[in-house]
Amino acid sequence: MADTTGTVEASQPGRYSVPGPPPRPRSQLVGTGFAIAAGAMAVAGALGHYMARRHASGIDPGHDWLAGQSVPNPQLVYALITLLVSVVTAHWAVWASGRGERGHTWVGMALTLVMGLAFFNMVMFSLNRMEFEIGSGEWATLAFAVTGLSLAILIVGMFYLGLMTLRSLGGSVGRDRSTPLGAAVFFWDFAVLAWAATWYVVYVVK
Structure with a gap:
């Protein structure tokens, strides 16, 4: 008796496969970029106003601007080096995170946050040693205003890094899941650059 069972034609690979979800747009990275652009304009405007007032202070801005006062700088240099590390x-x-190495991701972020806290400790120590009071002079007022703006950006960066670190603790690691952490580090790069400027x-320059 002849076999009348029909043969099923083999389908081409992937022909009837269910398509996967479309790639997620990197909206968080784009939003972070807009935030960086806004912060950069704020820092540039503050530093520009500071330099304009410095040059308008007299023939010898470096002396007249500070009213003969010295500014200790070594601790601030160490603070900047800490930020760069x-x-x-x-x-x-x-x-x-992109390689899926969760342990190294956590260690790297923990070191970053600890160094951020160490930076704030050194900066606060330096500002206390200067013994300048806000309102005691134009330089002191503008210096603390510009410094406060940069420190505020760094504080936002610390919170951003902390939140994305908690997200990585929940398993958000891997090549397709490291974009949020990368966005936070992108903002941290900008915050460090703003402080360096x-x-x-x-x-x-003073």
Whole structure:
């Protein structure tokens, strides 16, 4: 008796496969970019106003602007170096997250946050040693205003990093899941750059 069972034609690979979800737009990264642009304009405007008032202070701005007062700088240099090291550990965490290495991701972010706290400790120590009072002079007022703006951006960056670290603790690691952490590190890069510009203009150029 002849076999009358019909043969099923083999389908081509992927021909009838259910398509996966479309790639998620990197809306968080784009939003972070807009926030960085706004912050950059604020910092640039503050530093520009500071320099304009400095040059309008007299023939010798470096002396008249400070009214003969000295500004200790070594601790602020150490603080900047600490921030630069935190950038390295933050990018290490993003690299580890992209490879799915959860342990290295957590260690990198923990080191970044600890160095951020150490930075704030050194800056507060330096500002207390200066013994300047807000309102005691134009330089002191503007210096603390510009410094406060940069510190506020760094505080936002610390919270952003902390939130994305908690998210990574929940399992948000891997090549397709590391974008939120990368966005936070992107903002941290900007915050460190904003502080470096503030440090150079206010405490080096004076």
